[in-house]
Amino acid sequence: MSSAAVRRVLPMAAIISNPTSLKHGLSLFCPELHSSASCSSFNPSRRFQRRNFVAASTSSSFANDNREFVIVGGGNAAGYAARTFVEHGVANGKLCIVSKEAHAPYERPALTKAYLFPLDKKPARLPGFHTCVGSGGERQTPDWYKDQGIEMFYEDPVTGIDIEKQTLTTNSGKLLKYGSLIIATGCTATRFPEKIGGNLPGVHYIRDVADADSLISSLERSNKIVVIGGGYIGMEVAAAAVGWKLDTTIIFPEEHLLQRLFTPSLAQKYEQLYSDNGVKFVKGASIKSLEANSDGHVAGVRLDNGSTIEADMVVVGIGAKPAVSPFDSIGLNNKVGGIQVDGQFRTSVPGIFAIGDVAAFPLKMYNRIARVEHVDHARRSAQHCTKALLTANTSTYDYLPYFYSRVFEYEGSPRKIWWQFFGDNVGETVEIGHFDPKVATFWIDSGKLKGVLLESGSLEEFQLLPKLARNQPLVDKAKLQNASSVEEALEIARASLPVEAVA
Numbered sequence: 269m270s271s272a273a274v275r276r277v278l279p280m281a282a283i284i285s286n287p288t289s290l291k292h293g294l295s296l297f298c299p300e301l302h303s304s305a306s307c308s309s310f311n312p313s314r315r316f317q318r319r320n321f322v323a324a325s326t327s328s329s330f331a332n333d334n335r336e337f338v339i340v341g342g343g344n345a346a347g348y349a350a351r352t353f354v355e356h357g358v359a360n361g362k363l364c365i366v367s368k369e370a371h372a373p374y375e376r377p378a379l380t381k382a383y384l385f386p387l388d389k390k391p392a393r394l395p396g397f398h399t400c401v402g403s404g405g406e407r408q409t410p411d412w413y414k415d416q417g418i419e420m421f422y423e424d425p426v427t428g429i430d431i432e433k434q435t436l437t438t439n440s441g442k443l444l445k446y447g448s449l450i451i452a453t454g455c456t457a458t459r460f461p462e463k464i465g466g467n468l469p470g471v472h473y474i475r476d477v478a479d480a481d482s483l484i485s486s487l488e489r490s491n492k493i494v495v496i497g498g499g500y501i502g503m504e505v506a507a508a509a510v511g512w513k514l515d516t517t518i519i520f521p522e523e524h525l526l527q528r529l530f531t532p533s534l535a536q537k538y539e540q541l542y543s544d545n546g547v548k549f550v551k552g553a554s555i556k557s558l559e560a561n562s563d564g565h566v567a568g569v570r571l572d573n574g575s576t577i578e579a580d581m582v583v584v585g586i587g588a589k590p591a592v593s594p595f596d597s598i599g600l601n602n603k604v605g606g607i608q609v610d611g612q613f614r615t616s617v618p619g620i621f622a623i624g625d626v627a628a629f630p631l632k633m634y635n636r637i638a639r640v641e642h643v644d645h646a647r648r649s650a651q652h653c654t655k656a657l658l659t660a661n662t663s664t665y666d667y668l669p670y671f672y673s674r675v676f677e678y679e680g681s682p683r684k685i686w687w688q689f690f691g692d693n694v695g696e697t698v699e700i701g702h703f704d705p706k707v708a709t710f711w712i713d714s715g716k717l718k719g720v721l722l723e724s725g726s727l728e729e730f731q732l733l734p735k736l737a738r739n740q741p742l743v744d745k746a747k748l749q750n751a752s753s754v755e756e757a758l759e760i761a762r763a764s765l766p767v768e769a770v771a
Contacts, residue, residue: 330435331442334364334419337657338436338444340426341452342367344376345624345646347399347408349450350418352654360417364446366438368425371477372410375402377643379480380501381674384487384508389678394477403647428594431617448657451595451607451615451622452650455588455641465558470566472583474501486581487512494518494569494579496555498525500673501585503538507675507685510545517577518542519550519569529671529693534721537703541685545676550577558582588641590626601628604639611664613653621657623649632666633738634692644670668738688730691719691737698748700757708754710761716740717761722754729758736761739769 332338337353339346346365350373353359367373375397382392398407406412413420421438428437436444457473460466470490472483483505487493491514495506498520509516518525524535539549554572561567568576590606599616601608607622609615609629615622624646631638645667652665672688683705695713703723711719717740720733741764751757762770 329443330445331438332364332366332419332421332444334362334417335445336362336447337364337450338446338448339363339365339450339452340367340436341365341454341624341626342369342371342373342422343452343454343624343646344373344399344402344643345452345454345650346450347373348403348647348650349452349623349654350413350416351400351405351408352651353418353658354416356654356658358658363417364419364421364444365413366421366424366426366436366444368423368439369476370423371398372408372413372420373399374477375399375643376476377402379474379477380504380508381677383477383480384484384505384511385678386511387484387488389511389680400647402643426594429597431597431620434619447619449620450653450657451598451620451626452624453591453595454625454646456591457584458587458589460555460558460584464556465560465566466584468558468560468566468582469564470579470581471558472581474505474583474585475588483583487514490581491515492517492579493581493583494577495583495585496520496569497585497587498522498551499528499585499587500526501583503542504673504675505583505585506542506547507545508678510542510547510676511678511681516546517548517550517579519553519555519571519577521552521554523551529689529721531697531699531709533699534707534709537707538685541683541703588625590639592626595622598622601637601639604628604637606639608637612656612662613649613665614656621653623653629665629667631669632664633668638669640667640669642669642671668734670734685723687721687723688725688733689719689721690733691717691740693719696745698745698757700748700751701754706754708757710743710748710757712743712745712748715742715745717743717764720761722758725754729755732758732762735765735769739765741765741769 339349353363374394378392378397385391395409398409401407424438424440426436427439434446457475459473470486474480474483493509493514493516495502495518498518502518506516506518524532525538556570556572558566559568559570566582568578570576592600592607595607598620599608606626606628607615609622609627611630613621613623613627625641628637628639655661668690670690674686677684693711695711695718698710701707705724707723709721710717717736720736722729722733743761743764747760748757751760
């Protein structure tokens with residue numbers, strides 16, 4: 269990196285997308301390591317270098333009093349990193365968090381699940397789901413950060429960085445000093461362009477509490493909702509809309525729901541459940557525009573085939589992009605997106621780290637670079653990075669991919685749905701069970717069990733899944749196929765594990 273590159277203060281760049289065809293979904297797992305040319309300054313084998321922190325003078329030029337460690341971002345990863353700083357006794361008077369959000373870090377998955385429950389069904393609300401209650405930890409309210417001596421800057425996103433001077437500039441013009449910097453900026457929702465109606469009143473995207481509040485306001489006033497996207501957000505929002513008794517349609521370009529993970533047979537079972545709850549599907553569709561009524565409010569979704577589906581509200585869930593600005597000079601991964609890091613979440617610049625959704629990291633067990641947008645990775649990457657920063661721990665992050673969803677969980681729902689997936693969805697599949705209520709899908713590659721999904725399992729059965737995916741045992745495919753039940757199939761898989769893995 270040239271001296272000119274590190275001296276200039278970088279402006280916040282707009283994230284622009286063109287999703288009109290919707291054929292841009294992220295892969296469940298990302299491709300192999302990009303060529304060295306795309307991130308030439310990154311060297312994961314270098315020795316750990318921590319920036320020397322020199323206490324700044326009492327000059328008022330810096331807005332933050334806590335300057336040794338600074339976290340940029342106010343999501344889950346930031347909250348779990350803060351907890352790890354506290355656990356190591358390093359937070360008080362040394363840690364500063366600067367966030368674009370108005371709230372202390374919270375468990376974001378709630379926003380498309382319990383937060384959207386009908387108002388008479390005990391919906392989740394802050395402060396009930398502040399970090400770190402999602403993993404059984406203490407609720408970190410704004411008062412918690414004050415009590416721990418952590419300096420917080422709310423609603424003031426970072427817009428520039430001077431790497432050489434180790435300073436950050438915020439939207440309000442504040443100048444912040446850092447010794448070590450952790451980037452935890454997460455992702456931004458992919459939006460439709462304004463020229464095709466992407467910003468019409470009644471069109472919603474969901475990434476934060478403010479988005480969810482706006483969505484709830486529309487749910488209260490609407491009769492017909494169109495959900496664009498057949499992934500996690502699409503499925504979860506549509507299930508919530510059923511609870512509000514709305515006329516609900518899901519539109520997506522793929523052949524079936526959650527095509528990145530579900531097999532056609534598995535997807536069909538979930539689609540039937542949604543259909544039984546009154547949800548309509550439009551598959552293989554591309555969006556031409558979002559149409560407005562005479563008042564300028566969204567009134568429908570026009571497809572490329574010329575047809576229009578009426579709607580008085582639209583929710584767009586077509587993916588997200590890593591929020592890398594203004595840190596794009598630090599070293600980006602051009603294949604999977606995000607900021608390139610090594611196994612301790614170190615970037616190409618000594619003293620600067622990246623965690624959570626924004627980090628492109630080595631997925632050790634599959635020997636490839638990945639970027640994972642999931643709360644479990646946000647938590648674990650934050651903890652691993654912070655421990656590496658504060659201690660002599662140099663172990664490589666060894667993440668086991670994990671995804672889940674929960675839908676139709678509101679009070680009075682005829683059936684609550686909860687599936688979990690661990691591992692890699694590669695190879696041939698074996699599906700066992702009839703979704704009454706259980707179903708399991710096993711991914712087998714070269715005889716090894718690489719991934720497993722289970723719907724409506726018991727606690728003990730769910731606890732078995734990561735053991736199977738982590739150990740990748742050789743399994744008898746014919747035995748699995750002949751299993752008479754999900755329970756029998758899981759027992760066959762369990763029996764294939766080494767003795768030490770079963771305990």
